[in-house]
Amino acid sequence: MTMSLVSILELRHLRTLAALHETGSVSRAAKRVHLTQSALSHQIKALQSHYGLSIIQRRGQAVELTDAGKHLVALAGKVLEEIQATERGLAKMSQQATGSLRIALECHTCFDWLMPLMDAFRQHWPDVELDLVSGFHSDPVKLLEEGGADVVIGSEHKRRRGIVNHPLFRFEILAVLAPEHPLRRKRILHAADFANETLITYPVPEDRIDLILNVLKPADIHPERRTAELTVAILQLVASRRGVAALPSWGLKNYVDHDYVIARRISTHGLWSDLYASTLTETASRPYLRDFLTTARNTCFATLDGIIPLE
Amino acid sequence: MTMSLVSILELRHLRTLAALHETGSVSRAAKRVHLTQSALSHQIKALQSHYGLSIIQRRGQAVELTDAGKHLVALAGKVLEEIQATERGLAKMSQQATGSLRIALECHTCFDWLMPLMDAFRQHWPDVELDLVSGFHSDPVKLLEEGGADVVIGSEHKRRRGIVNHPLFRFEILAVLAPEHPLRRKRILHAADFANETLITYPVPEDRIDLILNVLKPADIHPERRTAELTVAILQLVASRRGVAALPSWGLKNYVDHDYVIARRISTHGLWSDLYASTLTETASRPYLRDFLTTARNTCFATLDGIIPLE
DNA sequence: TTTTGATATGAATTCTATTCATTAATATTT
DNA sequence: AAATATTAATGAATAGAATTCATATCAAAA
Numbered sequence: 001m002t003m004s005l006v007s008i009l010e011l012r013h014l015r016t017l018a019a020l021h022e023t024g025s026v027s028r029a030a031k032r033v034h035l036t037q038s039a040l041s042h043q044i045k046a047l048q049s050h051y052g053l054s055i056i057q058r059r060g061q062a063v064e065l066t067d068a069g070k071h072l073v074a075l076a077g078k079v080l081e082e083i084q085a086t087e088r089g090l091a092k093m094s095q096q097a098t099g100s101l102r103i104a105l106e107c108h109t110c111f112d113w114l115m116p117l118m119d120a121f122r123q124h125w126p127d128v129e130l131d132l133v134s135g136f137h138s139d140p141v142k143l144l145e146e147g148g149a150d151v152v153i154g155s156e157h158k159r160r161r162g163i164v165n166h167p168l169f170r171f172e173i174l175a176v177l178a179p180e181h182p183l184r185r186k187r188i189l190h191a192a193d194f195a196n197e198t199l200i201t202y203p204v205p206e207d208r209i210d211l212i213l214n215v216l217k218p219a220d221i222h223p224e225r226r227t228a229e230l231t232v233a234i235l236q237l238v239a240s241r242r243g244v245a246a247l248p249s250w251g252l253k254n255y256v257d258h259d260y261v262i263a264r265r266i267s268t269h270g271l272w273s274d275l276y277a278s279t280l281t282e283t284a285s286r287p288y289l290r291d292f293l294t295t296a297r298n299t300c301f302a303t304l305d306g307i308i309p310l311e
Numbered sequence: 312m313t314m315s316l317v318s319i320l321e322l323r324h325l326r327t328l329a330a331l332h333e334t335g336s337v338s339r340a341a342k343r344v345h346l347t348q349s350a351l352s353h354q355i356k357a358l359q360s361h362y363g364l365s366i367i368q369r370r371g372q373a374v375e376l377t378d379a380g381k382h383l384v385a386l387a388g389k390v391l392e393e394i395q396a397t398e399r400g401l402a403k404m405s406q407q408a409t410g411s412l413r414i415a416l417e418c419h420t421c422f423d424w425l426m427p428l429m430d431a432f433r434q435h436w437p438d439v440e441l442d443l444v445s446g447f448h449s450d451p452v453k454l455l456e457e458g459g460a461d462v463v464i465g466s467e468h469k470r471r472r473g474i475v476n477h478p479l480f481r482f483e484i485l486a487v488l489a490p491e492h493p494l495r496r497k498r499i500l501h502a503a504d505f506a507n508e509t510l511i512t513y514p515v516p517e518d519r520i521d522l523i524l525n526v527l528k529p530a531d532i533h534p535e536r537r538t539a540e541l542t543v544a545i546l547q548l549v550a551s552r553r554g555v556a557a558l559p560s561w562g563l564k565n566y567v568d569h570d571y572v573i574a575r576r577i578s579t580h581g582l583w584s585d586l587y588a589s590t591l592t593e594t595a596s597r598p599y600l601r602d603f604l605t606t607a608r609n610t611c612f613a614t615l616d617g618i619i620p621l622e
Numbered sequence: 623t624t625t626t627g628a629t630a631t632g633a634a635t636t637c638t639a640t641t642c643a644t645t646a647a648t649a650t651t652t
Numbered sequence: 653a654a655a656t657a658t659t660a661a662t663g664a665a666t667a668g669a670a671t672t673c674a675t676a677t678c679a680a681a682a
Binding site: 195 | 627630631
């Protein structure tokens with residue numbers, strides 16, 4: 001096994017390697033770069049035989065990067081970042097670096113990852129007017145159309161002329177209980193388990209709460225509700241046994257690790273929700289929006305546990 | 312004209328841009344990356360419409376990089392170097408970073424560019440035994456086969472089993488005259504012009520001297536010869552009117568600029584020579600040899616004027 | 623053991639980069 | 653000035669390679 005005569009390495013390979021590193025699995029990485037698992041397998045094989053080195057190693061079920069793989073991943077990180085940077089530079093030169101990015105949040109918990117992202121964005125695009133559109137909005141699509149916001153982050157919106165849904169990621173919603181809660185024995189909670197509980201939610205209508213919409217309502221179960229604005233407030237209420245909540249898995253890790261609350265799967269295969277960023281078609285082509293989306297995905301996949309790529 | 316939704320940039324584009332920067336012309340760059348001029352035109356067009364910016368600008372006959380183009384070239388430089396570096400690292404990991412590189416020179420003038428190259432090589436491949444095989448060798452191919460050298464740098468050798476000719480570049484051989492030499496009036500020298508001159512050459516047989524082999528002998532002209540070991544010695548003899556010489560154009564620039572000697576084209580379309588690096592097939596696949604060849608080409612194209620890519 | 627989830631592999635296919643053939647434009651030569 | 657030689661751009665055709673499809677293989681969990 002020896003190297004071939006010219007370098008076959010392309011950015012595509014580096015993008016794959018980066019995804020592989022982030023996801024720790026070939027099939028997840030494939031989703032991440034919008035290719036099939038087979039395509040990645042072939043890519044990896046080509047690289048391996050090119051360099052005469054194995055890049056990944058099967059450790060039981062999971063794949064692990066070898067030393068060589070880690071070198072290439074490090075390269076990928078550097079190179080892809082440099083490319084992003086110069087592409088931002090080019091966007092500035094083509095005078096497409098100005099405009100506004102007013103973000104409306106349908107998903108309250110998303111504050112968690114949005115804040116650091118917005119900081120980074122401000123650095124990269126100093127001339128884009130960045131804002132958070134606060135408050136609840138009954139019709140976010142109308143908000144986009146009327147120019148009240150440039151992006152809505154939330155669930156998918158029905159296909160509609162002039163509106164694009166950019167997939168972000170899929171995440172699991174877990175039930176959150178006080179550590180001493182009687183339901184702690186059950187590994188998985190079902191609709192019936194919520195019958196006599198108080199459900200603590202963000203102050204939004206029922207049809208915006210996945211647990212109610214997809215689990216409780218179909219089972220004709222209508223627990224009491226109590227609302228709180230902030231995630232920490234909800235968790236505080238749960239911990240002090242005022243009720244139970246349902247929150248994205250990623251935001252819970254710290255609290256669960258410190259035994260402040262416990263988390264349980266909802267229904268057999270879990271309650272999953274898909275997150276999208278919706279914009280006008282017009283807005284979708286702006287470089288800074290594209291940059292916002294890719295860095296949003298990148299940082300989310302890098303920092304949030306248990307999320308999976310969409311599409 | 313707006314950006315498309317995902318980055319289409321690949322290393323191929325960066326390699327093209329780098330070549331474009333080095334050569335200053337689409338067709339020369341095409342040769343450099345072993346593609347057609349058309350292919351590069353299409354690549355450039357794709358990039359331009361992708362970024363909504365022009366990358367090159369036609370300044371009369373020559374193409375010039377725009378600001379955007381320069382940014383991309385800068386990126387290319389950085390990225391391609393980083394890739395080379397990690398590929399060296401990988402070669403080390405696959406234990407293909409040891410061995411020997413003994414260089415035999417058929418082309419005396421090549422010392423000029425070989426020395427700095429060897430210094431760089433030593434840095435990159437500390438565990439490869441690097442050497443110059445000095446002296447004249449009547450049968451360089453045999454030298455390879457018998458293990459006396461690992462690379463021979465010189466003209467192409469006849470196709471032979473087990474031997475590979477790696478093309479380096481094509482260069483022009485110019486006649487060198489003292490500034491006051493009577494032939495200075497002529498823009499182009501022909502065989503007859505050499506009839507009454509003393510020809511100053513390196514101490515090698517006639518059939519290794521392109522001027523004699525391709526120009527003088529066919530015209531049945533046999534000037535006197537005098538030899539010198541070093542390029543500077545030859546130039547010194549020429550300057551002091553002991554005769555004329557024929558040397559690669561690239562090594563002359565400094566001396567011509569300082570009016571130490573003058574240079575003239577030989578025959579209507581010039582006397583051109585092709586430079587190759589020949590190795591055993593076995594040696595050709597070694598990573599350090601490949602690295603040596605690519606950096607040789609890179610530094611030559613970057614530093615030597617008037618050379619053109621082969622094949 | 624059976625089943626499930628994940629990866630590897632060869633063949634087929636689809637896609638897209640490259641070449642081919644030509645036109646247009648610019649420079650050089652006669 | 654006309655003619656010739658270079659050089660780049662462009663659309664259509666081609667060739668090549670990356671991806672998908674369909675399976676096989678493998679490890680872990682039930």
